[in-house]
Amino acid sequence: MKDAAGNALAADRTWTFTTAAAQPVQSPIAAKAESLNGALGAATTPEVYGLKDNGGYQCFERGCIMYSPASGAHVTLGAIRAKWATTGFENGPLGYPVTDEIGGLKDGGVFQNYQGGAIIFSPATGANITMGPIREKWASTGFENGALGYPVSDVVGGLRDGGAFQNYQRGAIIYSPATGAHISIGAIREKWASTGYENGRLGYPVTDEIGGLKDGGVFQNYERGAIIYSPATGAHISIGAIRDRWAATGFENGRLGYPVTDDIGGLKNGGVFQNYQAAPSFGLLRPGPRFP
Known part of the structure; x- marks a missing residue:
């Protein structure tokens, strides 16, 4: 036998080639377990x-x-x-x-x-557990680092009109298919609670709290009215014909200022009134029905 240059080799040589044995394929579970190092x-x-x-x-x-x-x-x-x-x-x-x-x-x-x-x-x-539209709203606040903190309950369903809520360390998020998911916190939440939450006369919230009002005021709108708060006057309900009349004056920026009571009924012929900052016992009156 000769090499590539034509020179005779000292002796014939034989090469043996071997193929490595096929390794078994590792399952994803086994691979994960191995990555954890016990x-x-x-x-x-x-x-x-x-x-x-x-x-x-x-x-x-x-x-x-x-x-x-x-x-x-x-x-x-x-x-x-x-x-x-x-x-x-x-x-x-x-x-x-x-x-x-x-x-x-x-x-x-x-x-x-x-x-x-x-x-x-x-x-x-x-x-x-955190999921769905309520989780998305919580995410928008910064999760556990935001104003609400950590959840302290799961999402709880079974509310009126398909609603659900979740409680957090510093408030709640409430959702219904018709109104979406909204934050409920602080003094405004306490006032809403006093009405019976979504089952009361205000219904579900349709906005989060909105701040930036005169004198540190904040408000939140609901299906059938609003709650408005300022540090000087507290949180009060604003609803119906009296709210419409107050709106016509410019809300808290008008001559009446903030409400200092909720609307108060029990007047003759079904009348209702609400007091405002403008002067003691000065407010708006919704007359009751007139009779001949």
Whole structure:
């Protein structure tokens, strides 16, 4: 045998080629578990499949890994997992997790996102579900860093006309399909509560609070009227024919100023009045029906 240059080789040589054995394909659950370097502890179940949307799971000493082709493989554990369990796991309204838990929030908070919303936890408030239009409104305030703070309840439905609400550390968000989601806080919320919330004569809020009024005033509009507040006069209801008349004077910027009472009924022939800042016992009167 000769080499490429035509020189004779000292001896014939034989080359043997080998192919590496095919490596088994690692499942997404196994790959996720390996990436955690044992943080979940030893496996307590095998990988189990047959869940909704071709999903599967495997549980470990300190939590589980959930997987579906659409959402990927994510860790679920602790108080957030316990709350998710109450919804029916992947079969409930939240669906599969789409992130692991994410910490570093204010006051030790943690959250996890799901296909249909999120669960957020803090040591002071526990784990609560946040989803839909109410979550979107909360997001617009800055989530837990905003004026409302953390949720202290889940979204609670069953209100009139398909309404729902969620309570927070410093107020609430209330929603109905007809009026959308609006923030309810502070002195104006307390006054609205005294009317019976959405079941009272004002109905649902149709705006958030709107500030920037004279002397630090704030107002919020409702389906059938408004509540107006200033530090000097407190929160008072403004509704109906008396509100229309007050509007004609320029609201709080007119000669009457802010209301200092709600509208007060019980007058002869069904009459009602409301007092304003302009002078003691000076207000607007809605006459009752006239009789011959």
